[in-house]
Amino acid sequence: MNTLTCANPACTDALHADSDHVRVEAEKKRMRDRDETQEYYFHPECWTAVSASWEKPA
Numbered sequence: 001m002n003t004l005t006c007a008n009p010a011c012t013d014a015l016h017a018d019s020d021h022v023r024v025e026a027e028k029k030r031m032r033d034r035d036e037t038q039e040y041y042f043h044p045e046c047w048t049a050v051s052a053s054w055e056k057p058a
């Protein structure tokens with residue numbers, strides 16, 4: 001079974017690739033080189049918490 005790492009720093013639970021999860025792609029634009037795509041995985045509830053804090057910075 002494939003295990004992912006949840007990108008929520010507050011989360012320590014295992015994240016399994018065959019259960020519900022959110023994948024986020026962050027593309028790094030580079031002028032002189034190939035673009036790099038970084039992938040992050042979250043539990044659905046962790047993504048909700050993290051994206052809510054992005055929208056409303058403390």
Ligand SMILES: [Zn+2]
Nearest residue numbers: 006011043046
């Ligand atoms: Zn999580």
